[in-house]
Amino acid sequence: VTSDAEAALRESWDANAAAWTDAVRAGAIASRRAGTDAAVLDAAGAQGSGRVLDVGCGEGWLARALAARGHDVVGIDGSRALVEEAARSGGAHFLHLTYDELIADPASAGGPFDTIVCNFALLGDPLAPLLSALRTAARGTLVVQTVHPLTAGEPYADGWRTESFDAFGTGTWQPMPWYFRTFSGWHAEIARSGWRIDELREPRDPQTGRPLSLLFICR
């Protein structure tokens, strides 16, 4: 599933690994403080203790937080620099694995998993091949937290965009291509992969009342 945009998307995470790690660990991303961290922990941690796969784990904060709550967690990511950051901090088991590699061999992450979580980590197109591969690795729930379609500006149409990270404050950032999805776009990709949406959550900013994210719980 490798397009030019997809390759540039993956590549950006090696270029941005240090700035991203600093931003996450300093709590510099306002929406995360306002509720998206709590929302994904609540959804992914809800299944009692069990095996969790954190897909696109980045520097590993979520994997560590779930492991600290008693889960047995594997984090995978296609950015070697971020997986190295994650492994340095420990707390869970981390593997360098791209989504294409996981699609080619769904057993490579070491399933089956009771919960699979993708926190702002489904940024490419198409998603159905990856989501289908994750079904093979699953024996439970899929939790996906993503950009809320109402918060991403115009046009309201599925398509590639560019994130400049201007809102992320300090640090040097390489722009990242990412694929914006409407509600119907998300529904179509998830349905095509065989997962069934069980619950849709829209965590809101308690201060402004605006949506912070869109969170799917699938079985």
Ligand SMILES: C[S@@+](CC[C@H](N)C(=O)[O-])C[C@H]1O[C@@H](n2cnc3c(N)ncnc32)[C@H](O)[C@@H]1O
């Ligand atoms: C916005 S970060 C989110 C990181 C983490 N889930 C978190 O909540 O902090 C997106 C992550 O997805 C990973 N990623 C994006 N496309 C990927 C691909 N094709 N294969 C593997 N990892 C990918 C990136 O390397 C990056 O770590």
